[in-house]
Amino acid sequence: MIxxxxxxxxxxxxxxxxxAMAEVDLSQSVExxxxxxxxxxxxxxxxxxxxxxxxxxxxxVTEGVHKFVINLPAKADKSSALLSVSNATQEKVVxxxxxxxxxxxxxxxxxxxxxxxxxxxxxxxxxRYDLQLKSDEVLxxxxxxxxxxxxxELKGVRLKLxxxxxxxxxxxxxxxxxxxxxxxxxxxxxxxxxxMDYAIESPSPATGExxxxxxxxxxGRKDLVMDKEIGFPLFEVxxxxxxxxxxxxxxxxxGPVREEIRANNSLVNPWPSGHALLYREGEYxxxxxxxxxxxxxNATLDLGPSADIKVESNLxxxxxxxxIKVIESKGGNSTVKxxxxxxxxxxxxxxxxxxxASLEVTDSKPAEARILEISPDPKEIxxxxxxxxxxxxSRQKMAVIYSYAVTRTESLGGL
Numbered sequence: 001m002i003x004x005x006x007x008x009x010x011x012x013x014x015x016x017x018x019x020a021m022a023e024v025d026l027s028q029s030v031e032x033x034x035x036x037x038x039x040x041x042x043x044x045x046x047x048x049x050x051x052x053x054x055x056x057x058x059x060x061v062t063e064g065v066h067k068f069v070i071n072l073p074a075k076a077d078k079s080s081a082l083l084s085v086s087n088a089t090q091e092k093v094v095x096x097x098x099x100x101x102x103x104x105x106x107x108x109x110x111x112x113x114x115x116x117x118x119x120x121x122x123x124x125x126x127x128r129y130d131l132q133l134k135s136d137e138v139l140x141x142x143x144x145x146x147x148x149x150x151x152x153e154l155k156g157v158r159l160k161l162x163x164x165x166x167x168x169x170x171x172x173x174x175x176x177x178x179x180x181x182x183x184x185x186x187x188x189x190x191x192x193x194x195x196m197d198y199a200i201e202s203p204s205p206a207t208g209e210x211x212x213x214x215x216x217x218x219x220g221r222k223d224l225v226m227d228k229e230i231g232f233p234l235f236e237v238x239x240x241x242x243x244x245x246x247x248x249x250x251x252x253x254x255g256p257v258r259e260e261i262r263a264n265n266s267l268v269n270p271w272p273s274g275h276a277l278l279y280r281e282g283e284y285x286x287x288x289x290x291x292x293x294x295x296x297x298n299a300t301l302d303l304g305p306s307a308d309i310k311v312e313s314n315l316x317x318x319x320x321x322x323x324i325k326v327i328e329s330k331g332g333n334s335t336v337k338x339x340x341x342x343x344x345x346x347x348x349x350x351x352x353x354x355x356x357a358s359l360e361v362t363d364s365k366p367a368e369a370r371i372l373e374i375s376p377d378p379k380e381i382x383x384x385x386x387x388x389x390x391x392x393x394s395r396q397k398m399a400v401i402y403s404y405a406v407t408r409t410e411s412l413g414g415l
Contacts, residue, residue: 129276
């Protein structure tokens with residue numbers, strides 16, 4: 001006869017078995033949950049305030065399935081986080097307050113961890129220039145002024161700065177912005193590439209145009225404290241320079257001329273647009289704006305009005321002639337009045353300089369005008385404008401003289 005107490009103990013053990021097996025399966029499916037904070041490696045800052053961050057480190061991990069809770073700054077775009085681990089495959093990601101990655105580690109030991117993410121409106125940077133004018137060249141000294149707005153101090157980071165990006169709309173931009181963020185992440189990804197050109201789709205809405213981005217990588221590792229402007233050297237070059245005077249005789253008939261310098265960017269990198277302080281022989285002259293200047297092109301810098309060359313535009317002669325003409329036709333004769341107006345202009349130029357100079361002169365004319373006489377020959381004639389490139393010797397006086405006629409007809413009716 002079976003002992004009832006023995007049966008009760010057996011039933012109790014059988015009822016506990018599924019729970020015990022479940023606990024065993026659970027312990028085999030997930031080895032551990034680890035909160036992960038990786039050291040900073042590099043930061044890339046874009047003109048619109050986007051910061052792309054990379055963190056790297058290593059950790060001893062056992063073989064099996066692990067969960068990693070990724071600690072991100074408050075300003076980080078969590079959906080942009082990308083975690084890579086050596087000898088591991090990703091099974092899933094849960095985007096909670098901090099992303100939780102489930103990874104299957106195939107080989108126990110020290111594993112390399114890499115984390116990248118994006119932080120909108122987390123930093124700003126702008127170039128500032130000191131320009132030292134010399135006789136035939138200009139010393140261009142550029143620095144990068146950076147402000148860290150990301151919510152944490154950045155210590156010992158490799159710093160990359162992107163220039164050439166067009167103005168974008170505020171973050172976020174739904175689908176358009178999502179594609180742009182992916183492009184930013186791809187541009188910032190290669191850690192080993194220094195100062196390379198990247199072409200990605202512009203985050204500006206639906207233009208379909210490509211914009212070339214240039215990434216400056218600063219030497220060494222930098223510290224960026226919170227909410228302070230910090231300047232670092234960007235580049236320095238002695239650039240070949242051409243000094244030119246310009247005069248728009250139509251808009252400014254009595255001058256003054258304006259002085260420009262055209263500096264050639266002989267570097268492999270562009271000159272980003274930014275504010276510049278201009279010096280001549282060590283003395284401050286003025287503040288000007290440096291335009292964005294791709295490699296191999298010229299930056300035109302307007303130094304403002306100048307008294308170095310005196311100019312004046314005068315109407316030297318004006319004639320109006322009217323003729324009555326009879327036009328014969330099968331339907332009968334008609335009478336028209338023909339009006340011919342003739343203008344002659346004298347553009348007088350006097351150099352006050354003790355050196356040679358170059359003056360570019362532009363003037364306007366009616367689209368229907370017919371040129372009658374012009375001296376010296378212009379470099380360019382369009383439907384509505386004339387342009388001369390005039391070399392001037394020391395203290396030279398000269399004149400540009402031209403005349404044109406405009407003919408108009410008016411019907412006076414039939415005969």
